[in-house]
Amino acid sequence: ARREALEAVGGPLLVTLPIPIGIFATTSWARRNDTRDVAILLMGARDQNSRATARLDAFKALEAAGAKCNAHGCVLCMPDAPSCAEHRQGFFTRPLASRFCVEPPGDTNLRSHLYVAAMHGCVPVVVDGGHTGYAPPEGGGAERSWWPWRRPPDVPAGGSGLNYSRFALVVPGARIRSGDWVREAFQMMADGRWQRMRRELDKVIPLFRLTRRSCGPGVCDAFSAFYDVVVRAREYAEAVSDPAGQEGPAVAVVGGGVGAEGAAR
Numbered sequence: 539a540r541r542e543a544l545e546a547v548g549g550p551l552l553v554t555l556p557i558p559i560g561i562f563a564t565t566s567w568a569r570r571n572d573t574r575d576v577a578i579l580l581m582g583a584r585d586q587n588s589r590a591t592a593r594l595d596a597f598k599a600l601e602a603a604g605a606k607c608n609a610h611g612c613v614l615c616m617p618d619a620p621s622c623a624e625h626r627q628g629f630f631t632r633p634l635a636s637r638f639c640v641e642p643p644g645d646t647n648l649r650s651h652l653y654v655a656a657m658h659g660c661v662p663v664v665v666d667g668g669h670t671g672y673a674p675p676e677g678g679g680a681e682r683s684w685w686p687w688r689r690p691p692d693v694p695a696g697g698s699g700l701n702y703s704r705f706a707l708v709v710p711g712a713r714i715r716s717g718d719w720v721r722e723a724f725q726m727m728a729d730g731r732w733q734r735m736r737r738e739l740d741k742v743i744p745l746f747r748l749t750r751r752s753c754g755p756g757v758c759d760a761f762s763a764f765y766d767v768v769v770r771a772r773e774y775a776e777a778v779s780d781p782a783g784q785e786g787p788a789v790a791v792v793g794g795g796v797g798a799e800g801a802a803r
Contacts, residue, residue, distance in 0.1 A: 553767060554686045556746045556760050557650040559657070567659025568737040572634075575619030578605070578723055579636035579660065580612040581629070581651055586644050592668020593642040595715035600640075603720045612640075614720070633658040637732060638707065638723050642714070643669040647683040656746045661735045663719065664702060668711025681711060686760065687745050700745070705738035 584597050584607075601607050605614035606623040613632075615622035622635070633639055639655035640663040647669050655662050667674065667681025674681050682691065689699025702708050707726070709719045726732045745763050753762040 553764055554648070554684050554688075555764055556653050556686050556748070558748050559650055559653045566740050568733070568740045570659075572659070574635050574637045574660075575616050575622040576613055576632065576636035577616045577727070578603075578612075578614040578638045578640060578663070578720065579632055580605075580607075580640040580642070581632060582611060582642070582644060582649070584609050584611075587669075587671075589670040590643040590645075590668065591670060592665045592711040592714045593644065595668070595711075596640050596642045596665075599715055599717035599720055602717055630654065630658065633660040636660045637727060638663050641665065643667075643683070643711075647672055648685060652685065653746045656739060656743055659736060659739065661732060661739060662706040663723065664706045664708050665714060666708060666710045668714060687742075687763070700742060705735050705742055707735075 578600065580596055580600060582593065584594065586593065597607055597612060600612040600614055603614055605612040607613075613623040616637075633655050636655075636658075637660065639651070639660040641649055641652045641655065642665045643649065647665075647667070652662050652664070664683065664685060666683050672681075682688075685702060687700045689701055693699055707719060707723060713719060723732075726735070744758055745760055747759050748761055749759040753759060757763045757766055
C-alpha cells in the first residue's frame with residue numbers, strides 16, 4: 539500500500555523553492571504605466587562558469603544586437619533611449635527599468651536573479667539547459683531547467699504547476715547564440731504580448747517570494763504554497779493506500795494547487 543501511495547504522487551515529492559532575495563512584498567506592475575527604457579537586461583559575471591555555455595552565448599547574442607556589455611552584464615536599450623545604459627545601474631534599479639531580463643545558467647541551471655526580475659516586473663527570459671554540467675534527458679528529449687513550480691511536460695494543460703510560457707520567454711539553450719530570441723522579444727513588445735506577459739507575471743509573483751509573516755490559512759508566498767503541496771500529497775497518499783479501497787482525489791497532487799488562474803494553464 540505504501541508503494542502504491544508513493545507511485546500515486548509520482549514518486550518522492552520534489553519541489554524547487556525560490557531563493558530568498560530580501561524582497562518581501564511588491565506591487566502590481568501590470569497596472570502601472572512605468573517607463574522602461576532598457577529593452578533587454580543581462581546581469582551576471584560573463585566568465586562565472588565555463589560550463590554554463592548559454593551564459594556566454596547570451597553575451598555574444600546581445601553584443602551582436604548592439605547591446606553595451608562589460609564583464610558584469612549587458613544592456614540593450616530601447617530604440618528611443620540610446621543612452622539608457624548610463625543611468626540606473628544598481629542591482630535593484632536596473633531590473634526596474636527593464637522590460638526583459640535574461641536568466642542564463644550559472645553555477646547551476648537556475649539563478650536567483652529570476653526572482654529579482656519577477657519582483658520588479660521584468661519579464662524573464664528563461665533558458666532551458668545550456669550547462670554542460672547537467673546531463674540532457676535520457677532518450678534524447680529536450681532539455682528543461684526546473685524553475686520553481688514549473689509544470690512537468692507529461693502533465694496536461696490545466697494540470698498542476700506553472701506554464702512558464704505564459705509569463706516568460708522560454709528559450710532552449712541551443713538557440714541562445716543565434717539571437718533570434720532577441721528579435722522575438724522586440725516583436726513581443728510591438729504586438730502587445732509583453733504587456734500580457736506582465737499581467738500573467740503579476741499572478742505568479744507570490745510563488746516567487748518569501749514573506750516575513752505567516753499567511754494564515756491561505757497561500758500568499760512560496761513557503762505557504764509548499765506547505766499546501768505537502769498537505770495535499772499526504773491526503774492523496776493516505777486516500778490511495780486506504781485499505782477500505784477509497785478512491786483518491788481526482789486531481790493530480792504533485793504541484794498541488796500551485797498556479798494562479800491563467801498562468802497555470
